[in-house]
Amino acid sequence: MPSSQTNPTELPRFGWPIERKLEPRQPKSLTKAGVSLHAAGDPPLIVRGCRESSQSTRAFCLWITFEDQLSKYAPKGWGPPPDSPTPPPFSIQPISGCGRGMVANKTIKTGEIIVVERPIVVHPATTTMILHHPNGMWGHLEDIYEQHFQLLGEKEQSLYMDLWNCKPVTGTLGNQLVGIARTNGLYSGFTRTKHTPHYAGVYPKISRCNHSCGPNADAKFDEEKMAMTLIAQRTIPAGDQVTIGYTNLEAPYSARQDDLNTKYIFTCACKHCKPSKPSRPSRPLKHPYWCFPNQTTGEHVDLKAEIDASDVRRDQISHRLAGARELWADWLSPSSRQSDRDLLQFHEDALVIIAQEGLEWTRILDIAYLAHACAALEDEGGFRRWGTMLMSISGTQGDEGKSQMKTWQDWVREPKTSPAWGLRVQARGRTEGTPSRKGKAWHISFT
Ligand SMILES: [Zn+2]
Numbered sequence: 300m301p302s303s304q305t306n307p308t309e310l311p312r313f314g315w316p317i318e319r320k321l322e323p324r325q326p327k328s329l330t331k332a333g334v335s336l337h338a339a340g341d342p343p344l345i346v347r348g349c350r351e352s353s354q355s356t357r358a359f360c361l362w363i364t365f366e367d368q369l370s371k372y373a374p375k376g377w378g379p380p381p382d383s384p385t386p387p388p389f390s391i392q393p394i395s396g397c398g399r400g401m402v403a404n405k406t407i408k409t410g411e412i413i414v415v416e417r418p419i420v421v422h423p424a425t426t427t428m429i430l431h432h433p434n435g436m437w438g439h440l441e442d443i444y445e446q447h448f449q450l451l452g453e454k455e456q457s458l459y460m461d462l463w464n465c466k467p468v469t470g471t472l473g474n475q476l477v478g479i480a481r482t483n484g485l486y487s488g489f490t491r492t493k494h495t496p497h498y499a500g501v502y503p504k505i506s507r508c509n510h511s512c513g514p515n516a517d518a519k520f521d522e523e524k525m526a527m528t529l530i531a532q533r534t535i536p537a538g539d540q541v542t543i544g545y546t547n548l549e550a551p552y553s554a555r556q557d558d559l560n561t562k563y564i565f566t567c568a569c570k571h572c573k574p575s576k577p578s579r580p581s582r583p584l585k586h587p588y589w590c591f592p593n594q595t596t597g598e599h600v601d602l603k604a605e606i607d608a609s610d611v612r613r614d615q616i617s618h619r620l621a622g623a624r625e626l627w628a629d630w631l632s633p634s635s636r637q638s639d640r641d642l643l644q645f646h647e648d649a650l651v652i653i654a655q656e657g658l659e660w661t662r663i664l665d666i667a668y669l670a671h672a673c674a675a676l677e678d679e680g681g682f683r684r685w686g687t688m689l690m691s692i693s694g695t696q697g698d699e700g701k702s703q704m705k706t707w708q709d710w711v712r713e714p715k716t717s718p719a720w721g722l723r724v725q726a727r728g729r730t731e732g733t734p735s736r737k738g739k740a741w742h743i744s745f746t
Contacts, residue, residue, distance in 0.1 A: 437481075483502075494554050510543065517660040551610040589615065670689060672723075675723035679715075690708070
């Protein structure tokens with residue numbers, strides 16, 4: 300029974316993915332993590348050769364970390380490598396002007412797992428003590444890499460040395476090893492820590508993916524298995540590159556280019572940064588939040604106008620959730636004047652704009668809201684349709700992911716048990732039957 304029936308001023312929680320589990324208390328940003336490390340007396344970095352079991356002789360990964368994490372992860376080994384699709388639906392190929400990249404060798408469907416793999420090296424994305432090394436801020440890490448690299452198996456060493464290095468070269472092995480790590484590192488979070496959860500890992504195949512500001516794949520790290528999963532965010536036709544994002548994709552064009560130029564020494568020329576034709580939504584937009592002035596007409600590409608319009612769309616995408624919360628609180632209020640269509644339109648239009656900008660990794664929230672909206676309207680078929688879509692694209696992992704999937708499977712099987720069931724219908728009923736509640740707004744609890 301929804302708690303709203305016992306206490307009408309509070310809505311039940313909608314659960315994942317709208318509400319995400321709060322992470323343990325830990326520094327959120329790199330800067331805060333650096334401050335926390337300094338406050339802890341600059342704890343020394345230590346190296347662990349990660350093995351599949353305590354009997355394994357060969358390390359599959361060099362894990363450079365702080366001591367507080369050592370006992371918290373796989374003290375007896377990480378277990379066998381996680382399953383990955385065989386044969387792989389891609390190959391690593393030379394890409395004109397972009398070194399080598401990952402190319403689909405068959406059509407890869409939305410939500411499909413492309414590869415699951417473990418890192419070859421992992422190191423903290425921030426430290427403070429490295430600032431005091433005579434060879435500069437990366438000197439200490441260079442010493443550690445040089446000293447311990449041979450712990451890795453021959454195959455891992457050779458895969459690693461074959462990766463691109465865009466960082467300045469001084470000629471030492473440590474400098475080369477750290478340059479490769481900094482060029483190819485992908486965010487890998489280890490949350491059981493008092494220092495920093497922010498690590499970068501280098502992966503044999505996923506680190507080969509080139510960047511796009513509208514990437515067709517997303518990489519998610521599972522700290523239980525110490526493995527990265529690459530998941531298709533939309534259909535990837537055979538022959539297309541599989542791409543990921545190296546920077547904040549909701550940031551405007553100039554900020555993205557600055558960051559990519561500083562960190563990776565390249566200027567992005569993806570279709571969002573250098574369009575060859577005007578970008579248009581796949582269908583007309585109706586909700587006022589998504590109505591943009593000066594939509595380009597005709598076939599002429601005005602680069603500045605296109606980029607300005609893309610910046611506005613990305614800004615709207617990044618701020619839409621605050622708007623969604625307001626719309627929901629209003630819509631479930633007995634005094635709301637918003638129509639059902641208005642609310643659905645807001646999220647349906649969001650999906651169109653998200654696809655236009657190639658930011659599909661963020662659409663699961665709109666799909667969840669659409670499912671809950673159908674439940675609020677007691678529309679079983681609609682809830683099942685959106686709920687099934689949500690499950691097909693979720694890419695959840697680990698024990699928590701299994702529990703999130705189980706919750707949605709149960710709701711889709713029996714929509715009446717979902718948390719928003721009937722809320723809009725009840726709000727309308729109160730408006731008609733109990734005038735004393737008129738004008739009192741509901742409050743949605745979001746975290
Ligand atoms: Zn771009």
